[in-house]
Amino acid sequence: xxxxxxxxxxxxxxxxxxxxxxxxxxxxxxxxxxxxxxxxxxxxxxxxxxxxxxxxxxxxxxxxxxxxxxxxxxxxxxxxxxxxxxxxxxxxxxxxxxxxxxxxxxxxxxxxxxxxxxxxxxxxxxxxxxxxxxxxxxxxxxxxxxxxxxxxxxxxxxxxxxxxxxxxxxxxxxxxxxxxxxxxxxxxxxxxxxxxxxxxxxxxxxxxxxxxxxxxxxxxxxxxxxxxxxxxxxxxxxxxxxxxxxxxxxxxxxxxxxxxxxxxxxxxxxxxxxxxxxxxxxxxxxxxxxxxxxxxxxxxxxxxxxxxxxxxxxxxxxxxxxxxxxxxxxxxxxxxxxxxxxxxxxxxxxxxxxxxxxxxxxxxxxxxxxxxxxxxxxxxxxxxxxxxxxxxxxxxxxxxxxxxxxxxxxxxxxxxxxxxxxxxxxxxxxxxx
Amino acid sequence: xxxxxxxxxxxxxxxxxxxxxxxxxxxxxxxxxxxxxxxxxxxxxxxxxxxxxxxxxxxxxxxxxxxxxxxxxxxxxxxxxxxxxxxxxxxxxxxxxxxxxxxxxxxxxxxxxxxxxxxxxxxxxxxxxxxxxxxxxxxxxxxxxxxxxxxxxxxxxxxxxxxxxxxxxxxxxxxxxxxxxxxxxxxxxxxxxxxxxxxxxxxxxxxxxxxxxxxxxxxxxxxxxxxxxxxxxxxxxxxxxxxxxxxxxxxxxxxxxxxxxxxxxxxxxxxxxxxxxxxxxxxxxxxxxxxxxxxxxxxxxxxxxxxxxxxxxxxxxxxxxxxxxxxxxxxxxxxxxxxxxxxxxxxxxxxxxxxxxxxxxxxxxxxxxxxxxxxxxxxxxxxxxxxxxxxxxxxxxxxxxxxxxxxxxxxxxxxxxxxxxxxxxxxxxxxxx
Ligand SMILES: NC(=O)c1ccc[n+]([C@@H]2O[C@H](COP(=O)([O-])OP(=O)(O)OC[C@H]3O[C@@H](n4cnc5c(N)ncnc54)[C@H](OP(=O)(O)O)[C@@H]3O)[C@@H](O)[C@H]2O)c1
Ligand SMILES: NC(=O)c1ccc[n+]([C@@H]2O[C@H](COP(=O)([O-])OP(=O)(O)OC[C@H]3O[C@@H](n4cnc5c(N)ncnc54)[C@H](OP(=O)(O)O)[C@@H]3O)[C@@H](O)[C@H]2O)c1
Numbered sequence: 001x002x003x004x005x006x007x008x009x010x011x012x013x014x015x016x017x018x019x020x021x022x023x024x025x026x027x028x029x030x031x032x033x034x035x036x037x038x039x040x041x042x043x044x045x046x047x048x049x050x051x052x053x054x055x056x057x058x059x060x061x062x063x064x065x066x067x068x069x070x071x072x073x074x075x076x077x078x079x080x081x082x083x084x085x086x087x088x089x090x091x092x093x094x095x096x097x098x099x100x101x102x103x104x105x106x107x108x109x110x111x112x113x114x115x116x117x118x119x120x121x122x123x124x125x126x127x128x129x130x131x132x133x134x135x136x137x138x139x140x141x142x143x144x145x146x147x148x149x150x151x152x153x154x155x156x157x158x159x160x161x162x163x164x165x166x167x168x169x170x171x172x173x174x175x176x177x178x179x180x181x182x183x184x185x186x187x188x189x190x191x192x193x194x195x196x197x198x199x200x201x202x203x204x205x206x207x208x209x210x211x212x213x214x215x216x217x218x219x220x221x222x223x224x225x226x227x228x229x230x231x232x233x234x235x236x237x238x239x240x241x242x243x244x245x246x247x248x249x250x251x252x253x254x255x256x257x258x259x260x261x262x263x264x265x266x267x268x269x270x271x272x273x274x275x276x277x278x279x280x281x282x283x284x285x286x287x288x289x290x291x292x293x294x295x296x297x298x299x300x301x302x303x304x305x306x307x308x309x310x311x312x313x314x315x316x317x318x319x320x321x322x323x324x325x326x327x328x329x330x331x332x333x334x335x336x337x338x339x340x341x342x343x344x345x346x347x348x349x350x351x352x353x354x355x356x357x358x359x360x361x362x363x364x365x366x367x368x369x370x371x372x373x374x375x376x377x378x379x380x381x382x383x384x385x386x387x388x389x390x391x392x393x394x395x396x397x398x399x400x401x402x403x404x405x406x407x408x409x410x411x412x413x414x415x416x417x418x419x420x421x422x423x424x425x426x427x428x429x430x431x432x433x
Numbered sequence: 434x435x436x437x438x439x440x441x442x443x444x445x446x447x448x449x450x451x452x453x454x455x456x457x458x459x460x461x462x463x464x465x466x467x468x469x470x471x472x473x474x475x476x477x478x479x480x481x482x483x484x485x486x487x488x489x490x491x492x493x494x495x496x497x498x499x500x501x502x503x504x505x506x507x508x509x510x511x512x513x514x515x516x517x518x519x520x521x522x523x524x525x526x527x528x529x530x531x532x533x534x535x536x537x538x539x540x541x542x543x544x545x546x547x548x549x550x551x552x553x554x555x556x557x558x559x560x561x562x563x564x565x566x567x568x569x570x571x572x573x574x575x576x577x578x579x580x581x582x583x584x585x586x587x588x589x590x591x592x593x594x595x596x597x598x599x600x601x602x603x604x605x606x607x608x609x610x611x612x613x614x615x616x617x618x619x620x621x622x623x624x625x626x627x628x629x630x631x632x633x634x635x636x637x638x639x640x641x642x643x644x645x646x647x648x649x650x651x652x653x654x655x656x657x658x659x660x661x662x663x664x665x666x667x668x669x670x671x672x673x674x675x676x677x678x679x680x681x682x683x684x685x686x687x688x689x690x691x692x693x694x695x696x697x698x699x700x701x702x703x704x705x706x707x708x709x710x711x712x713x714x715x716x717x718x719x720x721x722x723x724x725x726x727x728x729x730x731x732x733x734x735x736x737x738x739x740x741x742x743x744x745x746x747x748x749x750x751x752x753x754x755x756x757x758x759x760x761x762x763x764x765x766x767x768x769x770x771x772x773x774x775x776x777x778x779x780x781x782x783x784x785x786x787x788x789x790x791x792x793x794x795x796x797x798x799x800x801x802x803x804x805x806x807x808x809x810x811x812x813x814x815x816x817x818x819x820x821x822x823x824x825x826x827x828x829x830x831x832x833x834x835x836x837x838x839x840x841x842x843x844x845x846x847x848x849x850x851x852x853x854x855x856x857x858x859x860x861x862x863x864x865x866x
Contacts, residue, residue, distance in 0.1 A: 141574065148465075148741045271709070295729075295731070296728075308581045309581075324752050
């Protein structure tokens with residue numbers, strides 16, 4: 001039986017999970033691949049740190065150069081994260097003739113074109129199933145299982161931290177700060193949760209997935225982004241009242257020959273399949289011309305789910321399948337055949353508008369008139385009866401629109417928000433179909 | 434660019450879809466695979482039948498021998514269905530050096546071992562993504578995406594016809610016969626729906642999936658089967674009252690080192706992900722030791738979804754990936770390493786019991802006493818107040834148990850059903866976790 005030698009860069013959350021699966025499932029992996037995996041090097045920053053796994057003597061090192069240039073090593077598994085030094089290490093590993101498997105969405109979203117170029121030039125592959133939606137085999141589903149389809153849209157809950165926080169807010173009726181603290185206590189949010197709650201993590205994953213699904217070049221700047229950190233608690237309450245939950249949705253959709261992309265808090269009907277995805281789970285809905293709607297759901301992060309996808313990639317390389325895929329699909333081609341990305345990411349949608357108004361006769365009529373003038377029709381309204389106390393203060397007026405052009409909505413909002421009866425900038429959220 | 438020549442056996446629902454994708458997506462498929470597909474032969478029974486697609490002159494034929502022995506043909510696509518002549522045609526095609534792609538669950542579930550043996554001996558592959566859950570790429574997910582996992586259970590809604598009928602019964606409150614008629618009118622059930630509603634179709638798919646997921650030999654006889662054709666409307670009403678829906682669930686689970694399998698109408702909590710799968714949709718929940726729960730949802734049948742999976746297999750062969758998978762995974766190995774199949778398919782479960790009882794004091798106590806004596810504890814009970822009219826007639830008593838051993842439940846039922854107060858055989862259904 002062949003032995004495949006690995007260099008593991010990083011032995012943190014995911015690295016430890018990978019080492020554990022390789023050890024505990026050794027027999028199973030041999031029967032799946034016809035090969036044996038041996039960890040030759042494990043590279044870390046601090047070799048004195050206690051580790052959650054026992055390693056063979058002499059394989060733990062800080063000497064990354066030695067690991068990636070070791071002629072015995074077949075595959076470098078990059079689980080350090082971030083841009084530097086990951087970008088450089090991946091490129092050098094490929095040039096040294098190693099295949100690379102990585103869970104690093106940040107470096108692929110930003111430098112994918114460069115790194116896939118190096119891989120192609122070196123005749124080596126980059127496996128990245130773990131970089132998107134942790135344990136869900138969505139990269140393979142999109143690149144292979146649905147390959148006969150022209151994909152028209154993707155919509156995903158791609159950030160487990162945000163989804164955990166939103167679920168807690170909806171189900172326990174708590175505010176954002178309390179929900180974030182709970183997520184941190186339970187290990188679903190990091191000490192610095194910025195990249196998760198501001199939508200950047202979901203944006204990176206969306207960029208990678210859209211690249212595969214639409215075969216378009218997707219510059220990160222082309223993706224409109226809003227995180228859950230800007231969300232007001234009151235909008236979750238109104239969403240609930242209307243039969244919706246708010247989810248951080250990452251959406252890519254072909255609109256009139258262009259690819260529109262965004263990440264934003266979105267109202268999803270409570271009985272919509274994506275409205276049922278709770279806590280740290282991720283899910284992706286993919287719509288193809290032949291297949292219609294398909295949905296993939298699972299844990300999007302965590303030690304073992306993510307490691308499961310890393311090891312699936314190792315098996316793919318061991319079997320030789322990854323090499324065939326890479327050769328033929330020309331992933332991250334220089335000039336991909338897909339639709340160009342739209343400038344402003346706008347797509348026709350239903351919208352949720354929360355006005356802060358002075359409650360006086362004729363207010364709704366004036367606002368509705370302006371919306372109507374821009375071709376935006378109203379599907380439903382919530383305006384609660386005001387009490388004595390409210391007189392003179394701003395009260396909320398919720399409007400759900402029918403499908404409207406995003407540009408028209410933005411223009412209309414500029415007009416309505418200039419009215420004297422509108423007391424604060426109007427909150428505008430997308431509503432999922 | 435290479436050209437790959439196909440012989441299509443069958444131009445019915447799925448065959449027409451395949452021919453359509455090959456024509457309409459030719460450019461897209463070329464960019465996905467680096468190869469061009471050309472249909473060399475289309476074999477049908479009746480060449481004079483009008484077809485939903487135009488074919489090149491001279492390729493429609495009834496001469497199947499000529500098609501499968503044509504040295505130019507690279508892949509035979511078997512879309513005839515059934516056992517005979519499909520079994521023989523697949524074997525002969527493989528021996529003639531052709532790869533085979535098929536959507537035929539019946540022949541694989543029954544003669545998989547023989548046919549995969551021929552494929553291995555001939556150095557050719559059998560692609561069968563379309564044979565299970567139509568458009569959902571579940572075969573690849575289980576065999577590749579989750580390959581790092583030890584899978585502990587599978588639970589799926591694998592028959593779109595049954596699911597359509599059950600959805601209609603629940604949502605419209607109509608009876609079985611009316612729902613079946615509606616499904617037939619809308620094309621979701623065939624004129625003879627037997628194999629769908631009696632659970633055999635789901636059973637065949639479960640056998641194939643379990644073979645992959647557990648690497649066990651799964652004789653069809655080892656799978657316990659009950660269809661929706663035996664279901665009483667009243668059980669759907671009680672299920673609803675309890676917050677459940679009834680789904681035809683196909684389940685395979687490792688229980689104490691053995692693989693237990695069954696297909697049966699099962700109560701699924703209304704807010705369980707599988708309880709939300711409506712109409713003709715299929716879904717499969719796969720639980721792995723590393724990944725936890727994952728769910729795959731999509732259309733399980735129909736022209737284009739099924740054709741999408743057939744064409745995905747064609748791409749896999751064109752790319753060379755299918756060959757690598759086949760070589761290493763030793764699908765349908767003679768002596769698979771997975772757990773042996775249990776004799777009686779019984780697994781610990783919660784149960785729904787509907788008694789028909791004579792309504793008299795102490796009845797519930799007597800029944801509960803017998804259940805308790807077998808270690809079965811009661812989670813909830815429904816017994817409606819009886820009216821004057823009911824006196825002397827049988828009234829329903831619904832008992833939901835906590836998790837219990839299936840053997841104990843069967844023994845207890847034999848005892849309770851022998852009581853004079855029990856007026857008809859008790860209905861016993863599984864309840865999903
Ligand atoms: N955690 C998840 O749930 C998850 C899910 C999906 C994808 N990912 C991705 O997986 C990757 C790894 O994430 P993680 O959560 O496992 O990170 P982590 O727990 O922070 O582990 C990082 C590891 O890299 C090592 N390291 C950092 N800088 C290094 C350097 N310059 N040279 C050598 N070693 C260095 C660290 O060494 P020390 O141990 O000595 O500090 C540590 O072992 C990231 O790209 C992340 O985005 C993670
Ligand atoms: N329909 C679905 O949604 C679906 C979904 C998943 C899997 N499948 C599977 O796909 C396969 C095909 O199903 P289908 O619905 O497409 O069937 P279908 O519509 O009944 O078509 C069968 C085709 O096979 C041809 N045929 C039958 N016997 C033949 C013979 N002895 N020699 C040559 N040709 C023969 C028929 O020829 P004529 O046209 O001349 O009668 C017809 O074109 C089956 O295995 C089925 O289980 C179907």
